[in-house]
Amino acid sequence: xxxxxxxxxxxxxxxxxxxxxxxxxxxxxxxxxxxxxxxxxxxxxxxxxxxxxxxxxxxxxxxxxxxxxxxxxxxxxxxxxxxxxxxxxxxxxxxxxxxxxxxxxxxxxxxxxxxxxxxxxxxxxxxxxxxxxxxxxxxxxxxxxxxxxxxxxxxxxxxxxxxxxxxxxxxxxxxxxxxxxxxxxxxxxxxxxx
Amino acid sequence: xxxxxxxxxxxxxxxxxxxxxxxxxxxxxxxxxxxxxxxxxxxxxxxxxxxxxxxxxxxxxxxxxxxxxxxxxxxxxxxxxxxxxxxxxxxxxxxxxxxxxxxxxxxxxxxxxxxxxxxxxxxxxxxxxxxxxxxxxxxxxxxxxxxxxxxxxxxxxxxxxxxxxxxxxxxxxxxxxxxxxxxxxxxxxxxxxxxxxxxxxxxxxxxxxxxxxxxxxxxxxxxxxxxxxxxxxxxxxxxxxxxxxxxxxxxxxxxxxxxxxxxxxxxxxxxxxxxxxxxxxxxxxxxxxxxxxxxxxxxxxxxxxxxxxxxxxxxxxxxxxxxxxxxxxxxxxxxxxxxxxxxxxxxxxxxxxxxxxxxxxxxxxxxxxxxxxxxxxxxxxxxxxxxxxxxxxxxxxxxxxxxxxxxxxxxxxxxxxxxxxxxxxxxxxxxxxxxxxxxxxxxxxxxxxxxxxxxxxxxxxxxxxxxxxxxxxxxxxxxxxxxxxxxxxxxxxxxxxxxxxxxxxxxxxxxxxxxxxxxxxxxxxxxxxxxxxxxxxxxxxxxxxxxxxxxxxxxxxxxxxxxxxxxxxxxx
Numbered sequence: 001x002x003x004x005x006x007x008x009x010x011x012x013x014x015x016x017x018x019x020x021x022x023x024x025x026x027x028x029x030x031x032x033x034x035x036x037x038x039x040x041x042x043x044x045x046x047x048x049x050x051x052x053x054x055x056x057x058x059x060x061x062x063x064x065x066x067x068x069x070x071x072x073x074x075x076x077x078x079x080x081x082x083x084x085x086x087x088x089x090x091x092x093x094x095x096x097x098x099x100x101x102x103x104x105x106x107x108x109x110x111x112x113x114x115x116x117x118x119x120x121x122x123x124x125x126x127x128x129x130x131x132x133x134x135x136x137x138x139x140x141x142x143x144x145x146x147x148x149x150x151x152x153x154x155x156x157x158x159x160x161x162x163x164x165x166x167x168x169x170x171x172x173x174x175x176x177x178x179x180x181x182x183x184x185x186x187x188x189x190x191x192x193x194x
Numbered sequence: 195x196x197x198x199x200x201x202x203x204x205x206x207x208x209x210x211x212x213x214x215x216x217x218x219x220x221x222x223x224x225x226x227x228x229x230x231x232x233x234x235x236x237x238x239x240x241x242x243x244x245x246x247x248x249x250x251x252x253x254x255x256x257x258x259x260x261x262x263x264x265x266x267x268x269x270x271x272x273x274x275x276x277x278x279x280x281x282x283x284x285x286x287x288x289x290x291x292x293x294x295x296x297x298x299x300x301x302x303x304x305x306x307x308x309x310x311x312x313x314x315x316x317x318x319x320x321x322x323x324x325x326x327x328x329x330x331x332x333x334x335x336x337x338x339x340x341x342x343x344x345x346x347x348x349x350x351x352x353x354x355x356x357x358x359x360x361x362x363x364x365x366x367x368x369x370x371x372x373x374x375x376x377x378x379x380x381x382x383x384x385x386x387x388x389x390x391x392x393x394x395x396x397x398x399x400x401x402x403x404x405x406x407x408x409x410x411x412x413x414x415x416x417x418x419x420x421x422x423x424x425x426x427x428x429x430x431x432x433x434x435x436x437x438x439x440x441x442x443x444x445x446x447x448x449x450x451x452x453x454x455x456x457x458x459x460x461x462x463x464x465x466x467x468x469x470x471x472x473x474x475x476x477x478x479x480x481x482x483x484x485x486x487x488x489x490x491x492x493x494x495x496x497x498x499x500x501x502x503x504x505x506x507x508x509x510x511x512x513x514x515x516x517x518x519x520x521x522x523x524x525x526x527x528x529x530x531x532x533x534x535x536x537x538x539x540x541x542x543x544x545x546x547x548x549x550x551x552x553x554x555x556x557x558x559x560x561x562x563x564x565x566x567x568x569x570x571x572x573x574x575x576x577x578x579x580x581x582x583x584x585x586x587x588x589x590x591x592x593x594x595x596x597x598x599x600x601x602x603x604x605x606x607x608x609x610x611x612x613x614x615x616x617x618x619x620x621x622x623x624x625x626x627x628x629x630x631x632x633x634x635x636x637x638x639x640x641x642x643x644x645x646x647x648x649x650x651x652x653x654x655x656x657x658x659x660x661x662x663x664x665x666x667x668x669x670x671x672x673x674x675x676x677x678x679x680x681x682x683x684x685x686x687x688x689x690x691x692x693x694x695x696x697x698x699x700x701x702x703x704x705x706x707x708x709x710x711x712x713x714x715x716x717x718x719x720x721x722x723x724x725x726x727x728x729x730x731x732x733x734x735x736x737x738x739x740x741x742x743x744x745x746x747x748x749x750x751x752x753x754x755x756x757x758x759x760x761x762x763x764x765x766x
Contacts, residue, residue: 006243007263010361011270013239014368018332019325022373026380026415030390033381038390040408040438042398049398051406054387054437061402069518078395078409079316080432082515082543084666086644087500087552088759088766092514096506121503121510122518128435128542134518167443167519178518185401 043182051182052077056133063106064150065185066135066143069122070099073130083126099124110146118142134178137166151192161187195497199523203489206447206527207482210454214478217455218462224370225343225363225463232369236362243361250356253710256344257703259360260337264304264699267333272300274326275318284319285394291317294682295670301691303327305698306334306568308420308427308538308661311669311687315409315430317680320392327427328416332372335423335456338570339367341702342460345574348709349598350468352717357709371456372422379452380418387441389413389429413439421452424568426538426661434528434541435517446524446541453537457566460573468598472728477576480733484565484740485534488554493526495551501763512551515543526551529662533558536568538661545640545648545664549760552664553752556651559658560752561744562617562701568659571698574705576736578613580727581606581708583739587725587732597727599717606708613704617697618747621657624693625650625751633685639666642766647755656690657697 030038041053051057058075059065068075072083085092100116103123108114120138135143140162148155165184166177223229230236240247251259274281275296279289291299295311302309308331312318318327340363348357384390393410400406413429417439420427430436440446458478465474496512503512516525525542532539533555544555558565564576581597585607588595595602628634628649637652638645648667655662669686726732 002244003258003262004266006245006361007259007266009243010263010364011266013242014333015270015325015329018368018373019329022376023324023328023412023415026377026384027390027392027412030381030384030414034384034390037387038384038414039393040389040391040410041387041441042408049396051398051400052408052437054441055406055408057400057406058404059400059402061404065401075404075406077436077438078407079313080430080436081313082432082435082545082665084543084545084639084664085502085514086545086640086642086647086664086666086759086766087502087512087514087548088642088762088764089502089640089644090765091640092502092546093505093765096503096508096514100506100508116507117509119508119510121499121508121513124506124508125503125512125514125516127513128515128517128540129432129437131437132517132519133437136518178521182401189401 043186045186053180053183054133056127056131057182059181059185064147065188066140066147066181067106068181069127069132069135070125071130072126075131077131080130082128096124107142107146110149111142114142133180133182134167135181137162137177137179140179140184147188151188153191157191161191195493196523199493199521202523203493203527206450207486209451210458213455214458215462217459218466218474221371221459221463222466224366229370236365236369239365240362245359245361247359247362249359250354251359252355253357253706253713256357256360257706260341260702261699264337267330268300268304271303271326271330272296274322275299278319278322281319281321283321283392286319288317288319292680292682294684294687298669298687298691301694302661303330303427304334305659305694306338306423306425306536306571307656307659307694307698308425309656309663309690309694310427310661311682313431313672314428315411316672320411323416323429324412328419331416331419331423331425331427332368335372335419335425335569336364336367338568339371339456339460340364340570341705342570342574345577345705345709346464346467348713349600351713354714355710357713372419375422376415376418379422379448380414382448383414383417383445386445387437388417388445389438390415418452420539421449421537422456424453424457424535424537426532428539434539435543440541443519443524446520446528449539450528450531453531453535453539454566456569457535457572460570464573470728473598476728476730476733476736477573477580479730480736481565481576483737485530488534488558488565489527489530491554492530492551493523495548495760496522496526500548501765504763505765512546512548515546517541529555530558532662533660534565536563536571536658536660538655540662543665544662545666549756549758552647553756553760555662556654556752556756557744557748559654559660560618560748561740562614563658563660564740571659571702575613575701578610578705578708579740580736581610582614583732583735584725584727586739587735591725593723593725596718596724599720600712600715601718605711609704609708609711613701613708614743616700617657620693620696621654622747622751624653624657624689628653628686628689636683637667637669637686639668643755643758644766650751650755652690653693657693659694659697
């Protein structure tokens with residue numbers, strides 16, 4: 001009985017400290033020290049929120065933008081799930097084939113001679129989160145041909161913008177290079193309106 | 195594979211090795227009671243609990259405290275989940291959980307597994323996450339640390355039957371280790387972009403006019419203890435793959451380090467507490483050796499296309515189910531870290547890994563989570579293997595087996611066998627039940643060998659308290675417009691829940707019983723004929739014992755699933 005009372009007091013005390021005080025304190029301090037970061041790194045343009053720099057979005061309606069990686073979830077940041085097909089599934093092969101064909105159809109007119117074997121694999125596979133904000137550098141360089149032509153921009157300038165939006169981990173020593181698509185597209189829009 | 199990828203892996207291993215003795219020294223001082231900056235708070239708390247920190251418990255008393263407190267925590271969590279709809283901080287008006295999924299989730303967080311049949315952002319309110327799940331993230335990790343501290347104390351003790359006071363060990367583990375480290379890691383994560391807000395979900399219209407709904411929450415604090423406590427239960431359904439849980443290369447590195455920090459630090463604490471640091475390094479070395487092999491195999495396996503990619507004409511690396519900011523290197527390393535430790539957080543879709551790339555994480559879990567393993571549970575399970583190794587070597591050289599000068603006798607060996615064999619048996623039986631019966635079928639998503647792999651992974655992960663998943667396997671059906679709303683798949687929920695509870699508490703009790711039996715045993719002096727357990731040679735013996743037990747038990751099952759896929763290009 002004494003043992004039960006001890007346990008009950010411990011459960012209540014730990015729940016109050018760890019379940020209420022700790023998250024409230026973390027939130028309070030974070031909101032003061034890292035406003036913006038703690039709230040989802042939302043990006044505003046002309047006073048309106050257009051997305052988050054950490055969350056990929058769907059650009060497929062407008063091919064003058066760089067395109068995000070395929071998503072199994074319709075780019076939803078509020079109902080996330082994995083694609084969940086094994087490495088030897090026919091379903092997955094069919095899905096990937098669809099992404100490959102779509103990519104070729106979109107890019108081939110601007111990058112003649114492009115074949116499936118040239119496609120960087122990030123461009124025709126679903127990301128884990130469904131909202132991967134990045135694409136690979138190779139993928140961006142292929143898309144640059146299309147974007148430059150559709151926007152009437154100099155290709156060299158577009159490549160520069162890609163470089164500006166590349167993230168390198170640990171000064172490029174570790175990890176891979178990746179390009180933030182939303183930020184790159186915002187830069188593109190700024191470029192055009194200049 | 196890239197040079198940068200290998201460099202990252204090397205940097206990670208170096209940093210981990212460097213912090214191990216530092217953390218080990220700190221943990222030793224905390225649990226010897228030499229460091230107690232909040233002594234007054236502690237004393238007041240113990241008085242409130244009615245616990246006398248000076249009166250040690252024997253193993254039965256200690257076990258009783260573990261079980262009773264765990265039971266109460268479990269009841270509270272279950273009630274919170276079942277009554278979610280009436281609690282505050284529920285901006286989406288999410289409804290309460292069904293009995294079966296709630297039972298599974300309760301068992302999962304109580305046992306430090308954090309297997310998730312539910313999807314965080316569409317199922318649980320902010321209140322359930324923080325007051326229910328986050329609390330258990332701390333407590334289940336604290337219990338693990340407390341038990342291993344008690345076990346090591348028993349190994350080192352020269353007299354008496356006391357192995358410590360549970361509530362003191364638990365309180366110290368939380369107050370001086372888990373809570374401060376979580377706050378530090380939490381703030382680092384926020385600085386990288388992990389959420390920490392109570393804001394409502396909000397809409398935003400993107401550049402091409404497409405609307406996205408953003409889920410928010412008090413994520414960072416929970417994320418920190420998720421990794422530090424080797425819990426692994428993500429705030430979001432896709433766990434650490436979600437940019438809001440793990441936004442940058444740096445946040446990813448910090449999370450991986452946080453997962454292994456305490457399990458590695460405990461090996462150094464063990465060495466110090468038994469007054470022979472080489473004992474700690476021997477265990478560390480054995481774990482590190484197995485771990486390095488696992489990392490390398492996964493990294494190599496994921497570099498290159500899978501059969502499905504080849505069929506679609508792709509030739510690059512397997513980026514299906516992986517995030518670009520991590521690439522192959524950080525994804526492979528993370529998956530090795532999370533399944534070596536019994537963490538179960540994932541930053542990539544485990545199910546989409548190549549055949550061999552998916553087999554290695556499974557194999558790591560099948561060792562019983564002793565390659566670092568869970569916070570506390572990894573080291574105590576490994577020390578059971580050490581005892582087994584001592585026993586086997588003792589038989590080979592024909593001497594009475596001794597561990598740290600204490601005779602290993604029939605009682606200890608019986609308990610050790612229970613502690614090491616119970617979980618593998620449970621994994622095989624539950625997997626067989628789920629595969630062999632019609633009730634297991636609704637949970638399976640993919641066809642062919644992958645369906646088998648999903649099932650095997652599910653019960654391996656739950657039985658060994660890991661919590662990562664081939665996430666096609668489901669125990670919960672979301673409302674989708676064509677069914678009558680969300681419902682649980684009771685068979686998978688209950689079977690998995692029982693596997694998690696068994697996987698947690700059977701080895702834990704066996705360990706405490708061994709502690710009780712070794713505490714106060716006479717220590718014989720080291721002589722010429724002593725089998726030394728602090729040498730690289732013994733490290734090799736230890737690795738062999740781990741591998742033999744795991745392989746003999748599981749290779750046939752692995753062959754039927756992931757290995758057969760890794761060996762062929764056949765599509766199913």
